[in-house]
Amino acid sequence: MRQMTYSEAMAIGIQEALAEDERVVLMGAGFGGLRGDPAVWSPLRENFRDRITNPPIAELGYCGIAVGAALTGLRPIVAIGTGSFSFEAFPQIANEAPQAHYGTRGQVTCPVVFHMRAGIRGAGALQHSIAPQAMYWNTPGLEICVPGSPADVRGLIKAAVRSDNPTIFIDHERLHPVVGDVDESGGDVPLGVADVKREGSDVTIVATSIMVPRALEAAATLADQGTDAEVVDPRTLVPLDKDAILRSVAKTGRVVVADETQRSCGVASEIAATIAEEGFESLRAPIRRVAIPNVPIPYHQAEEDYITPTAGRIVEAVQEICR
Amino acid sequence: MTTAGPAVDTLKDALHRMMLIRRVEEQVIDLATSFDDLIRGHYHVYIGQEATGVGACMALGPDDYMFTTHRNHGHVIARGGEPGPVIAEIIGRTTGYNMGRGGTFHVIAKHLGVLQTSAVVAGGVPMAAGAAFSIKRRGTDQVSLVFFGDGVLEEGAFHEALNMSSLWNLPLIMMCENNSVHPEGRRQGEQPSSSFAATQLADVARAMNVETHVVDGGDAREVAALLTGLVGRTREGEGPFFIESRLTRWPGNRGQFPELIGGPHQMAWTWDPGTADERLQDWLANADPVSLLCRSLVEEGAMTRAEVEEIDATARQEAEEAREFALSSPIPSPESAMDHIFA
Numbered sequence: 324m325r326q327m328t329y330s331e332a333m334a335i336g337i338q339e340a341l342a343e344d345e346r347v348v349l350m351g352a353g354f355g356g357l358r359g360d361p362a363v364w365s366p367l368r369e370n371f372r373d374r375i376t377n378p379p380i381a382e383l384g385y386c387g388i389a390v391g392a393a394l395t396g397l398r399p400i401v402a403i404g405t406g407s408f409s410f411e412a413f414p415q416i417a418n419e420a421p422q423a424h425y426g427t428r429g430q431v432t433c434p435v436v437f438h439m440r441a442g443i444r445g446a447g448a449l450q451h452s453i454a455p456q457a458m459y460w461n462t463p464g465l466e467i468c469v470p471g472s473p474a475d476v477r478g479l480i481k482a483a484v485r486s487d488n489p490t491i492f493i494d495h496e497r498l499h500p501v502v503g504d505v506d507e508s509g510g511d512v513p514l515g516v517a518d519v520k521r522e523g524s525d526v527t528i529v530a531t532s533i534m535v536p537r538a539l540e541a542a543a544t545l546a547d548q549g550t551d552a553e554v555v556d557p558r559t560l561v562p563l564d565k566d567a568i569l570r571s572v573a574k575t576g577r578v579v580v581a582d583e584t585q586r587s588c589g590v591a592s593e594i595a596a597t598i599a600e601e602g603f604e605s606l607r608a609p610i611r612r613v614a615i616p617n618v619p620i621p622y623h624q625a626e627e628d629y630i631t632p633t634a635g636r637i638v639e640a641v642q643e644i645c646r
Numbered sequence: 647m648t649t650a651g652p653a654v655d656t657l658k659d660a661l662h663r664m665m666l667i668r669r670v671e672e673q674v675i676d677l678a679t680s681f682d683d684l685i686r687g688h689y690h691v692y693i694g695q696e697a698t699g700v701g702a703c704m705a706l707g708p709d710d711y712m713f714t715t716h717r718n719h720g721h722v723i724a725r726g727g728e729p730g731p732v733i734a735e736i737i738g739r740t741t742g743y744n745m746g747r748g749g750t751f752h753v754i755a756k757h758l759g760v761l762q763t764s765a766v767v768a769g770g771v772p773m774a775a776g777a778a779f780s781i782k783r784r785g786t787d788q789v790s791l792v793f794f795g796d797g798v799l800e801e802g803a804f805h806e807a808l809n810m811s812s813l814w815n816l817p818l819i820m821m822c823e824n825n826s827v828h829p830e831g832r833r834q835g836e837q838p839s840s841s842f843a844a845t846q847l848a849d850v851a852r853a854m855n856v857e858t859h860v861v862d863g864g865d866a867r868e869v870a871a872l873l874t875g876l877v878g879r880t881r882e883g884e885g886p887f888f889i890e891s892r893l894t895r896w897p898g899n900r901g902q903f904p905e906l907i908g909g910p911h912q913m914a915w916t917w918d919p920g921t922a923d924e925r926l927q928d929w930l931a932n933a934d935p936v937s938l939l940c941r942s943l944v945e946e947g948a949m950t951r952a953e954v955e956e957i958d959a960t961a962r963q964e965a966e967e968a969r970e971f972a973l974s975s976p977i978p979s980p981e982s983a984m985d986h987i988f989a
Contacts, residue, residue: 348783376779379813384772384806391776391790394761395711397783414803419769422752423762428745429986430756463987487989562988 324506329473330355330499331363335507336477337400340484341371344398347484349375350389351402356440356496386412386437390420390489393435398484406441406493407453420489421464432487436480442533442583443620443631444496452620452627456532457584459491460560460593466490466514467560469590471535473503475558478512486514495533495583515562519571523553526577526641529568529594530556534581534613534632541637550645560590568594569602576607579640583632586614608644613637652704652870654948658957660704660866661943664696664936665958667720669965670729672910674719674736674750677969678903684737689750691904692720694896697935698823699724699793701869705877706791711759711777713770713792718753718763721793725758729968739975746978747986768801770794771820775807778816778885787881789817796824796890799850800842811886812854818886819876820856822847823863825893851888863891864935894933897925913955916940 327335333354341347352375355364368375378385382403389399403409409416416437423433441454459465466488470476476494483490520535521542530538535556542552555571557564572578578598582590591612598610613632621627652660671691678685692699695717703724706712714721722732727743735742736750743755751765761777764770774792781788798804799822811818824847844850848858861872869891876887898905908923915922916937919930930937943949 376814379806379809381806381809383803384775384810387769387772387803387807388776388779388810390762391773391778392780392783393776394773395777395780397780414766414769415772418766419762419764419773424989425986426744426748426752426762427754427756427986428747429989430744431754431761432989433762466988 324504326502327473327505328363328499329476329494329501329503330360332473332477332503332505333480333494334363334367336480338367338370340400340481341374343481344484346396346398347374348392348397348399349402350378350385350399351404352377353402353404354438355499356404358496382408382411383415387415387419389435390415390433393420393433393489394423394431398434400436400438400484403437403439405451406439406455407450409437409439409455416465416489416491417459417462421462424488425464433489434487436483436490436492438492438494440496441493442495442497443627445627446622446624447620448622449619454493454584456491456493456560457589457593460590461588464489465561468492468514468558469532469560470494470512470558471498471530471532471556472520473501474505474509475512475518475556477505478509479514479558482511482514485511493532497533498536501536512558514559515564517555517557517564517567519553519567520556521552521554523551523575525551525575526553526579526645527568527571527575528552528554528579528581528637528641530554530581531560531590533583537632537634538581538637540634541641544634544638545641550641552641557594563597565597565601568598569605572598572602573605576605577644578606579611579613579637579644581613581632581637583615585617586612587617589614611640611644613640652867652874656704657867657939657943658949660700660870661939661954662957662961663700663724664866664939665961666729666964667692667696667699667723668911668936669961670723670733670968671719672906673733673965673969675904675906677733677737685750688902689736690717691899692717693904694899694929694934695823695825695863695893696720696724697866697939698821698863698869698891698893701866702791702793702821702873704870705873706789709759709786709788711761711774711788711790713774713777713790714760714763715770715794716751716765717795719750722753722755722758722760725755725760727755727758729964730971733968734972734975737972738977739972740978741971741975768794768798768803771798771804772807775811775816775818778811778818779814781817782814789819789877789880789885791819791821793821793823796822796826796842796847798822799844799847808851808854808856808888812856815883816886817880817883819873819880820851820886820888821891822889823891823893825895827892827894847890848888856886856888858888858890860890860892863893864933864938866935866939894929896934897929911936913958917951
């Protein structure tokens, strides 16, 4: 067990995936973004130089090339960079890759990983702050990983690469410096298995990606106020571990769903709807969503902070339903 | 063309494949127009382009990849697909190559190296470049060939894939079937279009340092000879290549729903285009790849009219049997819609 940052754990996971299977190739290697720590990312670039292809600025073209390569025996990880850049490649990500297996009734597989950094990073403004996971959740045939801790990002990237399905892998730039324990001898984190990040009895906070550390911060504040919150991290949206969420809600009877996508048809909406539909009898209070209001992302920090789902907003939502 | 064309025996096989495509597509049109519930949406047939598909596929080996489009029926048969599973797929039966999952837009045949058929304009080009990328990475001598229509050059996906295939010297052959050329223009000339600014399609690829060729797409021999050379050079690492196959649109190919003008093709029209419907005469005389090959084989003394008609009779019978096979095949169970979302 060693303490490391989220970005270091991701770099280790990607290198382990490359070392385990020579079919794994990287289309681009800018996983760390513009502020990526060279000490973290240089080993990957140096150790696997021959497995990295640096493409031109052509998301649609190189995502399509990755799809074609995945159909024919490779297992590409595509470093798209900022999540909204994947919109440039939407025809290949949403309209080719997820159809390959279904369209042949299982004869063909498309084991490609589309990696992107998404969410409100701070001054990303209108076009570099968008979190597209809810859009991809509306595209059957794509798996979606949203790891919120160093151990999970390492374990999930390996599982995503090993999966025979196309996978959207979304991290968050504000998670990169987050430090956590990582068992370096550990294996994959299986897709579709939630993790209870904190046990509690009074209220459930379902949190994904960047909202996991924020939910844990909120839970600490709530504990000081005498409220014992349980934090459940689905870790993957597809497949979704509904049982773990419903189990926790059955225990606590109250739930806040926290996610950094827009409120309408967002990640929190789908999880809340699932709880309402399948766990209604457990509920002793209305479900609350903590999400981004239905606005684009503004530039100035004052406005940006105003629309960002924070630990404080989670605390407020919990207080509302635990009166 | 300096490369020798295929031998006559191979040409007979090619003629058979071309006629099989023609007769299968006629069955498809008949099924679409005779039944309300078999091909419920719009669809596209390959009549008039048979020489390009068959000529190109003659040059491919068994392990090569082929990508096609919404106009895929003929390409799959040209690649060696059996007409029964092709028609069964087109009408959504479980004996189809993808067990009826894809229908007319998405005939996929894994055993023929056809792994995904995109019905989105230019959808197949990046994926075909990706197959070529994979070939190069894995170090095999396979080739990835992609067919597409001239409209693909209007899409950004084409230009991105073209750039990368050129930058990375991918073993990719881009076969652009320009089916909007008047007969006299097939061997030369410009391509004025209201929706594309370049007047020569091949100029676009040439500007990206890709070797380009223009071929008369109605001449199966010319296509086969060119592709045989280019496939060999691609295996040697000289790819990618871009080919504009100049074709004349079959008069029945109008809008989204084709029409068999005057009914199924009659061999009498091939020998004497003047006996056909007026709307077909110019096309039969100057552009129909099947009629052009039939007449030239007879004129050269390679085959008699009777021998040609015998091949056509065989193809017609195969297409009829394929239709019966498809019609008598089971439909998918409704709940199978939920199968195979994930591996």
